[in-house]
Amino acid sequence: MEIKKLIELALDAKEKMTYTPYSKFNVGCAVEMEDGSVYQGGNIEIVSYSPTICAERVAIFKAVSEGHREIKKIVITGDNKDTFPCGVCRQVIREFSKDPEIIIANSTEDYRKFTLEEILPHSFGPEELNNV
Ligand code: THU
Numbered sequence: 001m002e003i004k005k006l007i008e009l010a011l012d013a014k015e016k017m018t019y020t021p022y023s024k025f026n027v028g029c030a031v032e033m034e035d036g037s038v039y040q041g042g043n044i045e046i047v048s049y050s051p052t053i054c055a056e057r058v059a060i061f062k063a064v065s066e067g068h069r070e071i072k073k074i075v076i077t078g079d080n081k082d083t084f085p086c087g088v089c090r091q092v093i094r095e096f097s098k099d100p101e102i103i104i105a106n107s108t109e110d111y112r113k114f115t116l117e118e119i120l121p122h123s124f125g126p127e128e129l130n131n132v
Contacts, residue, residue, distance in 0.1 A: 001032050001036065001038060001073070003073070003075070003101075003103060003111070004108045006030045006032055006038065006073055006075045006103070007030075007075050007077070007103065007105045007107070007108045007111060008108060009030035009038060009040050009075070010028045010029055010030040010040070010075040010076065010077045010105060011028060011077055011105075011107070011108075012028070012040065013028035013029060013030060013040035013041055013042045013055065013059070014026050014027060014028025014042060014055070014077050014078070014079075015028070016042070017040060017041060017042030017055075017058075018042030018043050018044070018055070019042070019043075019044045019045060020043060020044075020045050021045060022045045022047070022049070023045060025043075025078065025079050025080075026042065026043065026078065026079050027042065027043045027054065027055035027056075027076065027077070027078040027079070027083055028040070028041070028042055028055055028076075028077050028078075029041045029042075029054075029055040029056045029058070029059040029060075029074065029075065029076050029077075030059065030074070030075045031056075031059045031060055031063055031071055031073070031074045031075075032071070032072045032073040032074070033063050033068035033070060033071060033072060034068065034069070034070035034071075034072060035068070036072075037063070037066075037068065039059045039060075039062040039063040039066070039068075040059055040062075041055045041056065041057070041058030041059030041060070041061075041062060042055050042058060043055040043058070044058060054085070054086060054088070054089050055076070055078075056074065056076060056085050056089040056092065056093065057088075057089055057092055059074075060074075060092055060093070060096060063096075064096065068096075069096060070096060070097055071093060071096045071097040071100040072097075072100060072101065073100060073101040073102075073103065074093060074100055074101070074102055074103065075103040075105050075111075076102070076103070076104055076105070077104075077105045077106065081106055082104050082106065082112070083104065084104060084119065085102075085119070090116070090119055090120040090123075091120070091123075091124075093116060093120075094116060094120055094123050094124075094125050095125070095126060097116070098116065098125060099115065099116060099117075100116060101113055101115075102114040102115065102116060102119060
């Protein structure tokens with residue numbers, strides 16, 4: 001899918017799919033999988049805090065639970081300018097692709113692309129355990 005269209009879906013997720021009564025910090029994500037299917041997610045917060053889940057993991061887990069295993073592109077947009085995925089979400093992205101296009105977006109006109117190697121260098125991935 002065209003990047004601008006995927007950004008629109010991430011912005012839409014930030015607007016409509018979050019539940020953030022505690023931080024009031026909204027993040028939206030849209031992930032495109034290997035076959036072109038797209039899943040959206042927003043962050044969901046829980047009063048005891050630790051069960052809270054990031055927008056990226058909501059979108060990715062929706063895709064994985066529908067049988068997908070390979071991320072092609074992922075767009076992240078948050079209330080801050082240039083909201084990057086947290087460390088846990090970087091590792092989850094790594095699980096489902098070694099080289100996805102990672103797009104950090106503020107709008108359809110203002111975005112930057114990153115490789116996973118740039119934001120999670122020297123990563124530990126699923127292939128590692130094939131050696132033992
Ligand atoms: N959050 C995300 O959804 N994604 C990120 O990459 C960073 C943080 C959420 C978690 C929490 O609901 C709120 O932002 C504040 O940390």
